[in-house]
Amino acid sequence: MDPDFPLWLRATHLINFVLIGILLRSGWEMLSSLPRLWWSNDSAPGKEWLRFTKRKLPKEEGVYTSLMDERSLSPLIGLPGRKNIGLGRHWHGLGTTLWMLNGIVYVVLLFGTGLWRRIIPTSWDIFPQAWDSLVMYLGFTKPSVEHFQPYDALQMLGYTFIIFVVAPLMILTGLAMAPAIRNRFPRYVKFWGGHQGARSIHFILMVIMTLFIVMHVSLVFIVHAEYNLPRMIFGANDPERYAQAFTIALATITIVIFFWIFLSYWSLADRPRAQRFLVKVTEPARKIGLGWMKPTVEDAKALGKDDVSEFHWTNGLPPTEDESPEWLEAKASNWESWRLHVGGGADGESLDLSLDDLKQLPKVEYYATHTCMQGWSGTSLWGGARLTDVLDLLGPRPQGANYVMVESYGLAQEMIDHRPREPFYSVLDLDTIEEQGVILAYERNSKPLEVHLGAPVRLRAESNHGYKMVKWVKSVQWIDDYSKYGDGRGGTREDSALQAFNGRI
Ligand SMILES: Nc1nc2c(c(=O)[nH]1)N[C@H]1C(S)=C(S)[C@@H](COP(=O)(O)O)O[C@H]1N2
Numbered sequence: 001m002d003p004d005f006p007l008w009l010r011a012t013h014l015i016n017f018v019l020i021g022i023l024l025r026s027g028w029e030m031l032s033s034l035p036r037l038w039w040s041n042d043s044a045p046g047k048e049w050l051r052f053t054k055r056k057l058p059k060e061e062g063v064y065t066s067l068m069d070e071r072s073l074s075p076l077i078g079l080p081g082r083k084n085i086g087l088g089r090h091w092h093g094l095g096t097t098l099w100m101l102n103g104i105v106y107v108v109l110l111f112g113t114g115l116w117r118r119i120i121p122t123s124w125d126i127f128p129q130a131w132d133s134l135v136m137y138l139g140f141t142k143p144s145v146e147h148f149q150p151y152d153a154l155q156m157l158g159y160t161f162i163i164f165v166v167a168p169l170m171i172l173t174g175l176a177m178a179p180a181i182r183n184r185f186p187r188y189v190k191f192w193g194g195h196q197g198a199r200s201i202h203f204i205l206m207v208i209m210t211l212f213i214v215m216h217v218s219l220v221f222i223v224h225a226e227y228n229l230p231r232m233i234f235g236a237n238d239p240e241r242y243a244q245a246f247t248i249a250l251a252t253i254t255i256v257i258f259f260w261i262f263l264s265y266w267s268l269a270d271r272p273r274a275q276r277f278l279v280k281v282t283e284p285a286r287k288i289g290l291g292w293m294k295p296t297v298e299d300a301k302a303l304g305k306d307d308v309s310e311f312h313w314t315n316g317l318p319p320t321e322d323e324s325p326e327w328l329e330a331k332a333s334n335w336e337s338w339r340l341h342v343g344g345g346a347d348g349e350s351l352d353l354s355l356d357d358l359k360q361l362p363k364v365e366y367y368a369t370h371t372c373m374q375g376w377s378g379t380s381l382w383g384g385a386r387l388t389d390v391l392d393l394l395g396p397r398p399q400g401a402n403y404v405m406v407e408s409y410g411l412a413q414e415m416i417d418h419r420p421r422e423p424f425y426s427v428l429d430l431d432t433i434e435e436q437g438v439i440l441a442y443e444r445n446s447k448p449l450e451v452h453l454g455a456p457v458r459l460r461a462e463s464n465h466g467y468k469m470v471k472w473v474k475s476v477q478w479i480d481d482y483s484k485y486g487d488g489r490g491g492t493r494e495d496s497a498l499q500a501f502n503g504r505i
């Protein structure tokens, strides 16, 4: 056995291969839910620099929802495929967590054993040498075997670039897309060019990563495979065992590809089961990684007037006559007859507030970027009353009240399995309610909130993605547990699209 290809190296290499496939496939699933890329934060129609759909977007606000833009990917390509952004995001979360753990093990051992010296170049000579190799490849010849020690200059540059530049940038831009991070470190997101900058760079890195994988796997089989494969499989510099290594490598790749596709069909076979499993294994990482971040939107001066988006996307259209005649009447009365029901107080107490009552409470105003987990974003100045101030009108928090449920006058856009639509709702936990930037907003950009964006009042919870932020709010109420409502996952998008209750990433 050659100690230069120790077991840990071969094992992390294989695990990395499995996980990268999970990450790419779930990433494509997410991209297909809004197959457009922008550099500008408002994600305005027509401003895309790249799109994977022929559909033209109407320029008018509030007529087209991002859910309508979702495309269906084959389960052979996406994880899990077929318009399952919620599960795709969960798989991406699990993939990321394991991939980073595996990466840490790899890097620690790489430096611990000194093996880093053969992949990280330490001399400028690497560039002319790599150039020579490149010229040979372009002429369809290959450098002779003595060039590889065990890697040649071009490999060293390529591996160093992928491991120490592309992978870390992937992690950094991925994190920049999490609302929890944006609300704690708004300048960090600005550094990447905002949400759309981070998203577009993340996409470009994905393309680089994919091209690298295709080249890398091909070249391993084309250039001196009789050395590469026995090293990769057995850790031995033993061309004698080439046939055996070749067979095992090919079989492994085939099994891994089947495994990737199996994960899709396993998820699709019973989506609630897949969600339960994925939540269980990813929630600890969300809690540990993001739970401690207390948003500071109200104090943050990172965003200002110049950041306000001209265009704001919509997800969910205003209630229609059959959804809520009550809301339409209130609208016709210029919100005179509109009431916010505040319920679930001790001894079942409740209140009905008018819009003016709400405006009597201290007004909070801040700039914040809204992100829909499908991928679009938009920045506005939001104004409204703190949710806790509204709840305090009922008196102290009743014993056993662990959550607040917010319900809409409008119905869900669609339900799981196309069953009849139910009122849109979402549930927040105690920690979230206490945060800055959790308000019932009645103003946007210093004007009354627009009808398609939730008039007269919508929820804002800036540390979370948009699906938590109920529009056309009808009621807020203390509840002890959310398992009794809807499908018991704590929100409409959780129920209908199997998204996470914890919308912080
Ligand atoms: N009542 C209601 N509220 C809703 C939705 C909906 O469909 N109905 N969609 C949610 C989602 S997924 C997002 S991203 C935001 C979109 O807010 P906007 O339309 O104001 O941009 O609203 C959230 N609140």
Ligand SMILES: [Mo]
Binding pocket: 315, 371, 372, 373, 374, 466, 467
């Ligand atoms: Mo959304």
